[in-house]
Amino acid sequence: MKRLVLALALLWTGPLSAQTEQAQAPALLVADSVTVENRSRLIATGNVEALHDGTRLRAERIVYDQATGALRIDGPIRITDPDGTILVADTAELDEDFENGLLRGARLVLDEQLQLASVEARRVDGRYTSLNRVAVTSCQVCGPGQVPLWQIRASRVVHDEVEQQIYFDNAQFRVLDVPLVYFPRLRVPDPTLERARGFLTPSVRSSTLLGFGIKTPYFVPLGRHQDLTFTPYLSPVTRTLETRYRRAFAYGDIEVNTAVSQDTLVSKETRAYLFAQGSFELPRRFTLDFDIETTTDEAYLNDYDYSGKDRLDSAITLSRATPLSFFSAELVHYQTLRDSERDSTQPTIVLHSEYERRFPDLWGGELRLGTVSQGHYRYSDLDTDSTDPDDIVDGRDVARITAEASWRRRWTLTGGVRAGVTTQAWADQFWIAQDATSDEKASQLTPAVAVELRWPWTRSGGDGSHSLIEPILQTAWIGGDRPDIANDESTRVEFDEGNLLALSRFPAADRRERGRVSAAGLRYTHEDPSGWSGGLTFGRLWRENADPSFTPSSGLDEENSDILVAGYLANREGLALTARGLLDETEGSFTKAEARLDWQTMTFGLGASYLLVRADAAEDRGGQTSEWSLDGAYDIDDTWSTAAFGRYDLSGNRFARAGLGVVYENECVSANFTVERRFASSTTLEPSTDFGLTVALKGFSTGGSAKEYRRTCS
Incomplete structure (x- = not known):
């Protein structure tokens, strides 16, 4: 049948602003057949497509009543908004702006990742989608008899398009359709929200030093340019609070990582560390960089696996590089964590500056002039x-x-x-x-x-x-x-x-x-x-x-x-x-x-x-140093991968460090298991074996993207 195209300027009317009414937005309707009854009732059938203000609707039949502004739509129905959100339904009754109405047999797909299937859905003010008797998952389900790896069942779910949040009532978290956790109320960010206040993916760690513990990060955005992340770490041995602060400026950025611990490894002492770094672009092509590293004791960073450094350096550097010159000035403070060294007898405070200027094509060659200033101080x-x-x-x-x-x-x-x-x-x-x-x-x-x-x-x-x-x-x-x-x-x-x-x-x-x-x-x-x-x-x-x-x-x-x-x-x-x-x-x-x-x-x-x-x-090397270091990664298939590393001391005939990691990842879940063994070579460091497990549910903004691993049903 010949397809008809009709521009319907009278179908939709733009919203009112605070002072003036915007111009009416025309709509475009395409169908195999379009008829008009009594000059006010439009019926479109066969491969119907309607487009209005970036929102596209596809259906088998649409009935529009100009007098009431109501749309009766028979499916299968597919509505795609400008942000990529897809709403699929069997039948729908909507107003002319698609902003209010009822959809039966509805399924909402957010950012091509998260699926919300319900018995019925109601659109409210073009902002909220309320779904009843809902199943939510990002796992690919290819047939009616298949069960997703995980899903959230809820009596009611509300999606707020403006705040990009999903609210659950009476939610059950299920794995292979087995209920595991119940939440009377639950709020999670939808996959389109990049920065949302709330808990991030938790991780489990088991250590021979710190015992079995769990880390539960909590993210707090402070506007678009800065944020805070608090990570409590609890185990029978330690009570630790980790923090991370980040801030972006117009011409630079800073990041501060800290942790404070009370543990039974060092009784009646508070242990802590602070690492901070930043970089700023200054006028006249100057760059300012700073780096702060400090800890309360020699073993803290190793015990909690925050860093493997045995010397900490805090520095502030001002530099400028041009095609013909280079300038750098820095102030550095060192803190040693080695058994054989003491801060009092090491060059702890160092001031260094240098400048060089090139003069090309001078006397047939190139002339270079430079200066260097250096000073270091020991506390002894x-x-x-x-x-x-x-x-x-x-x-x-x-x-x-x-x-x-x-x-x-x-x-x-x-x-x-x-x-x-x-x-x-x-x-x-x-x-x-x-x-x-x-x-x-x-x-x-x-x-x-x-x-x-x-x-x-x-x-x-x-x-x-x-x-x-x-x-x-x-x-x-x-x-x-x-x-x-x-x-x-x-x-x-x-x-x-x-x-x-x-x-x-x-x-x-x-x-x-x-x-x-x-x-x-x-x-x-x-x-x-x-x-x-x-x-x-x-x-x-x-x-x-x-x-x-x-x-x-x-x-x-x-x-x-x-x-x-x-x-x-x-x-x-x-x-x-x-x-x-x-x-x-x-x-x-x-x-x-x-x-x-x-x-x-x-x-x-x-x-x-x-x-x-x-x-x-x-x-100061009493024995020969000879060692092998190995690292590797292997993608077993599309979902399984593994990685391993090791460092073997040939002189001492022993391992210094070894680790193994296994990752399972598909379109709806990412699981990372690690095991690491550290063999101490110092009286201040204890050997330890650490196990770690992190499981992230994809489809929410906190769990990572589900698009890259989308499977195709055969």
Whole structure:
């Protein structure tokens, strides 16, 4: 039958505003057949669609009486509003605005997730939908005989579209149609509400330290820009209140996490921690960042699994970066949680600032000017090592200022050889207090010059492959004399690809390399059109005289350094391997080594790390450090996934930490089970085993989205 289209400007009238009446909103009606009786009664039949103000109605038959403004609709009926809410019914009697009326055999679908099926539903003022004898679920039900995994049965449910809330009367929570919990009254946010006051998904935790407990988060929005979350944690061992505060500003944000506990692990003491962080964009491209970390005792963070850090740092930083300059100033406070350290004898308060400016295209090269200011303070008043075993080092306080300038230029010579020259000068001034072994004031002027040659050889194959071989040579001279000051900042030195050609591999100014130092390296890379790529780097240093400030495990303590070996390999199947190490040729073994393997596919991910560092008394490491770390995840199918991790100490022949997680997730529920074992390596930390379980019902705003896992009935 030929379809008819009729514009009905007289069907619907817009609501009145506070002062004026809005213009009438026209409606569009499409049907196979449209007839008009007595010039006031319209009957549309066959594939009927009506559209008004973003709301679409589909039905088999509509009868509209202009005199009464009533609509009689025969189904199946489907009404979709602009927000995506779907109302399905068998028959309906509505007013002309779809705002008031009665629907029989109604089913309300919110945000394509939550289904509310009822015997009848009543629309009130275009805002409320009241349903009687209701079953609510987000689980897919494909047949009349199937039972959803979970559902809420209620005598009456009211959905408030404006407040985006769902109210239940006499509600029963059922799992596989078995009643478990009864609620005389219940209010939950609908899936379209992103921020609603109320309880979030609870979680259960069982710990050998804290016993069996439950966490019940409660979320409090404080406007659109800030919120609070309170999480009581109760078990036979502890009474804990966790809080989280978040606030967003026009040019920044802050987040504060805290917890306060009374437990039987530490009797008659209140235990707590506070972690806060924030970042703000300031005028003229400045950025202000702050980070606060503190706790009442060394074991609290580990006991409650809030953090695995063994040193806490609180800092405030002001920085600015432009294409030609960089500035940073920060104030840091450290709190150690290690058995072997005390805050009184560690550099607890540190003030650091630096500035660098680039001047490109100057004298054919680039000039760089910079300054560094550094100061750190120890609470101890000792001026030398103490006989007290708790005082590991003295109370030395140090301040320094450094000015530096460098100029560098590059040329391309005959045959494609790349040549470069770098000149640099540092001027350092030190002030030392409370150190009987060091001068109170010291200064040094350190000039340096380096000449570098690179000869890159490239080859492109007919199959599209590309290879590069690049030998590198550098010879450098660093002048000046080392002042009589303690090594306070450069106690740990790393030798890798990043500083192979550096003029000093020490991280701070209290130690600089001296004399003539030569470096040689070889770099090889290959890219294959089949999708794999790889590379190798070798490097070594030669110096006039050995420097006793380098520790044995640095690989730099002798005239000839250990051989630096580094490489990587990757392919398009998601496999990536990186490794580096320092090879001691006299012993034929590695002084340091690290490697990381990652394999990522559509269904699983696997990661493995290896670390080796030799024993070194100069770095306060009495034994060798050698460990494996493993982590992985596997998607078993569309609903089941698992993840695991572990860290194994090869030197101690024991696990340091291990864990396993299993997740079940479909369109209506998400369940996460975890187990973790921590093996303590400190007298202040106790070994523990933790079990955790979190179950979230999807379809409500607190349980997560149900759209991504929607199944299709066969």
